[in-house]
Amino acid sequence: MCDTVVALGNVTADGITLFGKNSDREPNEAHQLLRVPSADHPLGSPVRCTYLEIPQVAHTYEVLLAKPFWMWGAEMGANEHGVTIGNEAVFTRVPYDKEPGLIGMDFLRLALERSKTAHQALTLITQLLEQYGQGGNCGFQHPLYYHNSFIIADPREAWVLETAGKQWAAVQVKDIRTISNGITIGREWDEASADLVPYAIDRKWCRGRDDFHFARCYSDFVYTRFSYGRDRQCRTTDLLAAQKGRLTPESFMRALRDHGPRAGRDWSPAPGLNTVTVCWHAGFGPIRGSQSVGAVVSHLTPDVQTHFVTGTSAPCTSIFKPVWLGAELPDIGPDPTGTYDATTLFWRHEVLHRATLRDYATRIALYQEERNELERRLITGAFTCADRTAYAAQCFAEAEQATQCWIECVRPFDLSTHQSLLYSIAWRGFNRSANLPPL
Numbered sequence: 001m002c003d004t005v006v007a008l009g010n011v012t013a014d015g016i017t018l019f020g021k022n023s024d025r026e027p028n029e030a031h032q033l034l035r036v037p038s039a040d041h042p043l044g045s046p047v048r049c050t051y052l053e054i055p056q057v058a059h060t061y062e063v064l065l066a067k068p069f070w071m072w073g074a075e076m077g078a079n080e081h082g083v084t085i086g087n088e089a090v091f092t093r094v095p096y097d098k099e100p101g102l103i104g105m106d107f108l109r110l111a112l113e114r115s116k117t118a119h120q121a122l123t124l125i126t127q128l129l130e131q132y133g134q135g136g137n138c139g140f141q142h143p144l145y146y147h148n149s150f151i152i153a154d155p156r157e158a159w160v161l162e163t164a165g166k167q168w169a170a171v172q173v174k175d176i177r178t179i180s181n182g183i184t185i186g187r188e189w190d191e192a193s194a195d196l197v198p199y200a201i202d203r204k205w206c207r208g209r210d211d212f213h214f215a216r217c218y219s220d221f222v223y224t225r226f227s228y229g230r231d232r233q234c235r236t237t238d239l240l241a242a243q244k245g246r247l248t249p250e251s252f253m254r255a256l257r258d259h260g261p262r263a264g265r266d267w268s269p270a271p272g273l274n275t276v277t278v279c280w281h282a283g284f285g286p287i288r289g290s291q292s293v294g295a296v297v298s299h300l301t302p303d304v305q306t307h308f309v310t311g312t313s314a315p316c317t318s319i320f321k322p323v324w325l326g327a328e329l330p331d332i333g334p335d336p337t338g339t340y341d342a343t344t345l346f347w348r349h350e351v352l353h354r355a356t357l358r359d360y361a362t363r364i365a366l367y368q369e370e371r372n373e374l375e376r377r378l379i380t381g382a383f384t385c386a387d388r389t390a391y392a393a394q395c396f397a398e399a400e401q402a403t404q405c406w407i408e409c410v411r412p413f414d415l416s417t418h419q420s421l422l423y424s425i426a427w428r429g430f431n432r433s434a435n436l437p438p439l
Helices: 104-114 120-131 196-202 214-217 221-226 229-241 247-258 347-357 360-364 368-382 389-409 421-433
Strands: 001-007 017-025 031-036 046-048 053-054 063-068 078-080 085-089 148-154 158-164 166-174 174-179 291-299 305-309 321-323
Touching: 001 085, 001 148, 001 229, 001 247, 017 063, 017 085, 017 148, 017 247, 031 166, 031 347, 063 104, 063 291, 063 368, 078 104, 078 291, 085 104, 085 158, 085 291, 104 120, 104 148, 120 158, 120 166, 148 174, 158 174, 166 196, 174 229, 196 214, 221 229, 229 247, 247 291, 247 368, 305 368, 321 368, 321 389, 347 360, 347 389, 347 421
Parallel strands: none
Antiparallel strands: 001 017, 001 174, 017 291, 031 063, 046 053, 063 078, 078 085, 085 148, 148 158, 158 166, 291 305, 305 321
């Protein structure tokens, strides 16, 4: 489950398009940052996606990807032309193709590697969708099948694309738009597959165009309801709309860290079997099997696009750090896997994240303000630095040093609350599965 947000320049503080996303996956499904240079390819050569091999194009653009470690594709990313995309799982009444094929994350990476504008990326995804369909397991340790929606942005425009099987509809963003794990397009759209309405009529989901509503006709009720996508999408919309005309990268970071309207200093993710917030924390039971394993906020000017990435889980315990296309990605260690490895950025931070979860309200308070101050300084410097490769390396190093200090700070701190038994059981299981050392 995920949340993706965008705001065009007509509603941001500096007139620049902003994009953001949380990637919600299984707790041990390590999040990987990857920069892939542009490349030329021999005529007729193939490209191997997560499951399927398709023809390669003559030239692919440089891309920055934030992805589940085991996939070829990505949950969010950007390219050298400023095209930036995030995808969402959506659950529909169209049967899922469980045979290995192209998955939503593959569409996202293919579009980034091959598109110069947001609309070109939309067109490419829909062409691939109509040619190959979408199918295959999207889960890590637990099989999961779904269809996909996307926010596709560039410095000048943004689109929402929502799919169900090979059917799709798209709307152009006017100012602020957010999506989560449900179809949001209703009776009106700007572009759509030719069979969008006839497919629904044939299955008696509606009588005709007059009573057709994409979300109502195509959505699967059970999975859509219990992903709480509608609640999270309304929450992110409200948070951004309240700052219309004043939106900044920090506004987007606060939205991605949100724990709901009633979250105070004593808030904890521990209670409940259905505690689902924008900054999603795993727990016990099928509804809480995911968590926010990575996040990105992008500032998209026509000349320079600055991407603030966590590379680590739980935005509320992480630091957004700047990276750029055209500049080297800092050394973050080897590619992570689903097992603890102290040489990787993701798993080093998991020690802090999971230690914090043992007494969230008390332990997050030990370093939250220091985290915020460090992050503010890193963001400010990102827009004035002369050497982007060097500055990104400096930011990652400072964040790493701070993380290690905070780990030493929270570890000896006495637990002041008693976690629920089910929550403790869930996290002991996640930690044991990842071979995590004692916290």
